[in-house]
Amino acid sequence: MSCCTPARDGDAPRRPGEVRGRGSHAVPQATVPGGGFVMGDAHGDGYRADGELPLHPVRLRGFDIDATTVTVAAFGAFVAATGYVTDAQRFGDSAVFHANAADPSAAQPVPDAPWWLSVPGASWDAPGGPGTVAAPEHPVVHVSHADALAYCGWAGRSLPTEAQWEYAARGGLDGARYPWGDAHPGSDRVKIFEGDFPWSPSAAVGTVPAESYQPNGFGLYQCVGNVWEWCADRYSARYYARSAEAEPAGPDRGAARVLRGGSHLCHDSYCYRYRVAARSHSSPRSSASNIGFRTVTASNTR
Template sequence: MGDSSGDGLPADGEIPVHDVELRGFEIDATPVTNAQFARFVDSTGFVTDAERFASSAVFHLLVAAPASDITGPVAGTPWWIGVRGADWRHPGGRATSLAGIDDHPVVHVSWNDAAAYCDWAGRRLPTEAEWERAARGGLDRAAYPWGDDPIDGSDGVWRANVWQGAFPVRNTAEDGWIGTAPVRSFSPNGFGLWQAVGNVWEWCADRFDAAYYARSPLADPAGPDAGDERVLRGGSYLCHPSYCNRYRNSARSRNTPDSSMGNAGFRTVGLRA
């Protein structure tokens, strides 16, 4: 587990590379879709954090909302725009809907929302060790789920949904998508997981600590006992070498558990007997 290619960011804590032993587990082939999340909400009446806060972060090229809904750019990342009314049902703002994207990953869901879905479904979020094991698809120390070939490959084949062009002003969409893609786009890895990297960040169960790998246990590590942020894995459709090279098996990110944004979702694992 960890960054064996030397591409990690020190602040993300991808080192040291270390051995991990895991009990067997069962994980979703894809991130949870809009259709799946809608069934959860229809069944429970659940209200997401973005809906409670009445606002969420939308990438600037994907905003579709009245001017009165725009609260302005997010400090430090001006390509993210605060949009009132943006939520899982309206991923770009009030002028958008889920029409035609039932099979895309649900976004604008916080860690809290993902955990609530898991409780309803009788499942749980993966630990980041489980997530990384599954993302690797059986390939030891490879940078990506398919191996070490680059995203676009020498053969010109796109292998994941990431940014192409000049970030953050122009996305050429050479891979076919500007925002999210259907969850079964591109090809699955050796374990049958689709889009473990790219498309959307995926929440994991663990709290985040950049120094955790140096002290994590060998067997079934579950993250630190304390911390204000939760781990995200896999990168998203916004990843690009000039800005975010986190579309790798070992890449880590984090956010507070009540945070939501237009490029983060989750997949689940089965409860152990």
């Protein structure tokens, strides 16, 4: 499993039907010009097992990308138009951080990570379980990789490749640790865990509206912190050593899918992955209260 989110094994029950029709995509866009950058961890901050090295050059065509993660409101429009049922809803539960669970007594701790609870009824519209309500302007969470792809199919979009994601997240600052540069962030720049992780937060735990804090140089909000973001690529810790320079699209094989950007639960003592070079992964049916996604124009991805 990934460092910071519980992974789910196995397949969901069979889908009742395919997504029907094609919808609009009500998320503001940022235009990212074509160009090149050096991909990977230039500072030696990363975890060796994550595969943030070697540094390698990448060249990309220009593309449009969501300025924010897909919001609850945008995902709700998709569900209303199609009747789509998410993986979390079909499985009947999803992973919720202990402080955000509506009824911890009704949940089971996740093995090896007891601060995560498997909460019955937790889903995109009830992020803490039954009785909780998702705020429309917040990032949608409890979405699996498969759910994100279903949304993309409806909206005429794609998930970004890992290279597109990092290039866009850097905002033109090649080699920087964060979207704003190298300065360590305060609470005015990013939504991460404050206090002693995981049991003693000193500030509210949970997501904030998707369009919070200052955007980066390309106009993207919260590329780090708040929620992890699914990418299109399969995950391999060894991929960077053989990555193509032009339009890399990840390895051809592998079950796990890439997650980028960290989340509101990242903390230096446990998950220093709210950096633009940081990588994580999970199984494509996994969902949690800190996983969301943003999309790119379908015509510019492979």
